[in-house]
Amino acid sequence: SLPQYTLKRLTEYLNILYQLREKGISSISSGELAQRMNITDVQVRKDLSCFDSIGKRGVGYDIDKFISIIEEDLGLNRELSVIIIGAGRLGSALIHYKRLSKARFRVKAGFDIAKDKINKTINKVKIFSIEKLDEYLKENKIDIAVFTVPEDEVEGIMDIIKKSDIKAILNFSPGIINSRENLIVRNLDIVSDFKILSYKIKEKNNA
Amino acid sequence: SLPQYTLKRLTEYLNILYQLREKGISSISSGELAQRMNITDVQVRKDLSCFDSIGKRGVGYDIDKFISIIEEDLGLNRELSVIIIGAGRLGSALIHYKRLSKARFRVKAGFDIAKDKINKTINKVKIFSIEKLDEYLKENKIDIAVFTVPEDEVEGIMDIIKKSDIKAILNFSPGIINSRENLIVRNLDIVSDFKILSYKIKEKNNA
Numbered sequence: 247s248l249p250q251y252t253l254k255r256l257t258e259y260l261n262i263l264y265q266l267r268e269k270g271i272s273s274i275s276s277g278e279l280a281q282r283m284n285i286t287d288v289q290v291r292k293d294l295s296c297f298d299s300i301g302k303r304g305v306g307y308d309i310d311k312f313i314s315i316i317e318e319d320l321g322l323n324r325e326l327s328v329i330i331i332g333a334g335r336l337g338s339a340l341i342h343y344k345r346l347s348k349a350r351f352r353v354k355a356g357f358d359i360a361k362d363k364i365n366k367t368i369n370k371v372k373i374f375s376i377e378k379l380d381e382y383l384k385e386n387k388i389d390i391a392v393f394t395v396p397e398d399e400v401e402g403i404m405d406i407i408k409k410s411d412i413k414a415i416l417n418f419s420p421g422i423i424n425s426r427e428n429l430i431v432r433n434l435d436i437v438s439d440f441k442i443l444s445y446k447i448k449e450k451n452n453a
Numbered sequence: 454s455l456p457q458y459t460l461k462r463l464t465e466y467l468n469i470l471y472q473l474r475e476k477g478i479s480s481i482s483s484g485e486l487a488q489r490m491n492i493t494d495v496q497v498r499k500d501l502s503c504f505d506s507i508g509k510r511g512v513g514y515d516i517d518k519f520i521s522i523i524e525e526d527l528g529l530n531r532e533l534s535v536i537i538i539g540a541g542r543l544g545s546a547l548i549h550y551k552r553l554s555k556a557r558f559r560v561k562a563g564f565d566i567a568k569d570k571i572n573k574t575i576n577k578v579k580i581f582s583i584e585k586l587d588e589y590l591k592e593n594k595i596d597i598a599v600f601t602v603p604e605d606e607v608e609g610i611m612d613i614i615k616k617s618d619i620k621a622i623l624n625f626s627p628g629i630i631n632s633r634e635n636l637i638v639r640n641l642d643i644v645s646d647f648k649i650l651s652y653k654i655k656e657k658n659n660a
């Protein structure tokens with residue numbers, strides 16, 4: 247089982263590798279990957295030591311092979327179905343986000359409470375009333391639910407999700423939802439990324 | 454200088470600590486923090502060993518003290534000014550996001566190209582024409598620029614940002630912007646979080 251931060255790094259390697267492949271570049275050394283990631287060569291090679299078939303050190307890693315090995319390891323060789331709960335600004339940004347479907351995460355439906363959003367179609371995704379969520383999940387296999395609703399609405403929606411076969415939640419709503427035995431939860435707060443920038447700005451000012 | 458992943462963990466500790474403080478809890482042990490973070494006790498204590506004034510092991514860390522030490526270390530004891538470039542779905546979600554201003558990141562202005570968005574005010578933030586960005590940055594001290602524009606627009610906007618005194622970019626637009634000597638860049642792609650969920654779902658299915 248991959249540690250949390252190796253997992254995160256692997257998704258970041260993927261982003262760099264896709265970009266290089268698009269430019270027609272076919273191989274990359276661990277040193278160059280480390281430089282682009284702003285981490286040590288040692289760290290990169292440590293991460294890749296779990297994959298013995300990636301390629302030879304020194305010669306550089308073959309990018310296509312590298313990509314397919316990480317994708318396979320992350321389980322990205324299949325489609326995962328997604329619903330967006332709360333089709334507001336953030337929810338609709340995700341429904342429109344092309345990279346999501348390119349990465350094979352299919353948004354199957356959205357749910358909302360507002361009359362002017364229900365029964366509309368956004369980027370081919372139908373928005374249903376939140377009242378229909380329970381029934382929808384009985385009739386449709388959904389892997390991931392995304393929460394983009396106001397904070398107070400989370401608890402009520404969690405009651406429905408917990409009874410369903412949904413495997414994981416990506417939570418953008420304020421408040422931490424705890425993972426439980428049958429439900430993987432990832433809480434995302436963009437403020438953390440601002441705080442990381444705040445530290446780096448402070449560091450640079452002190453330099 | 455804190456390593457990348459310690460930095461990320463510190464922001465995550467903060468989120469947990471705020472939540473506990475709101476519930477009126479005044480102390481927490483490294484073991485309990487580790488459990489909530491789903492990481493090892495060893496990792497937590499290793500991260501906190503850089504802060505010798507946090508508190509005694511065994512007794513648990515005082516939450517108020519813990520919070521103020523991390524906040525100080527991350528440079529969060531001051532306001533940072535932010536502009537949002539691209540006031541669409543994602544950009545306006547950030548302009549409305551209350552937690553951002555609570556964490557003292559002040560959105561001073563937005564910029565856009567669409568006639569129906571320019572000269573509007575969203576959540577007290579004025580949206581200017583992108584044509585005015587150059588001049589605005591000469592007259593206003595801005596710390597962080599957020600990019601929430603379509604991919605092809607990034608390069609032209611980068612030309613303006615590079616000439617200004619902006620210290621850091623938080624980039625949501627597709628494509629990786631490389632950090633350079635005088636500019637800190639953080640590229641964020643929510644697809645990575647979906648990929649992490651994909652791995653955890655695959656792992657659970659295999660268990």
Ligand SMILES: NC(=O)c1ccc[n+]([C@@H]2O[C@H](COP(=O)([O-])OP(=O)(O)OC[C@H]3O[C@@H](n4cnc5c(N)ncnc54)[C@H](O)[C@@H]3O)[C@@H](O)[C@H]2O)c1
Pocket residue numbers: 331332333334335336337357358359360363376394395396397399417418419420434435436437545546547549550551
């Ligand atoms: N995690 C982050 O980094 C981050 C960033 C921005 C916003 N947010 C949060 O995400 C949430 C959404 O932000 P937004 O800007 O899109 O707000 P929004 O108001 O545009 O969207 C919220 C949507 O949820 C709908 N809704 C309300 N109650 C509902 C319910 N019970 N069931 C289904 N839908 C319901 C609303 O009708 C609306 O369409 C907010 O809580 C905001 O604080 C988080």
Ligand SMILES: NC(=O)c1ccc[n+]([C@@H]2O[C@H](COP(=O)([O-])OP(=O)(O)OC[C@H]3O[C@@H](n4cnc5c(N)ncnc54)[C@H](O)[C@@H]3O)[C@@H](O)[C@H]2O)c1
Pocket residue numbers: 338339340342343344538539540541542543544564565566567570583601602603604606624625626627641642643644
């Ligand atoms: N990183 C992520 O995880 C993530 C998630 C969702 C969307 N996105 C990306 O973020 C971007 C914005 O997404 P969105 O859903 O808000 O799209 P949107 O179309 O609602 O918003 C884009 C805004 O940029 C404006 N714009 C276009 N050209 C401009 C220019 N030259 N200068 C200033 N403003 C300009 C548009 O008028 C529009 O208001 C897209 O590129 C999208 O792919 C990234």
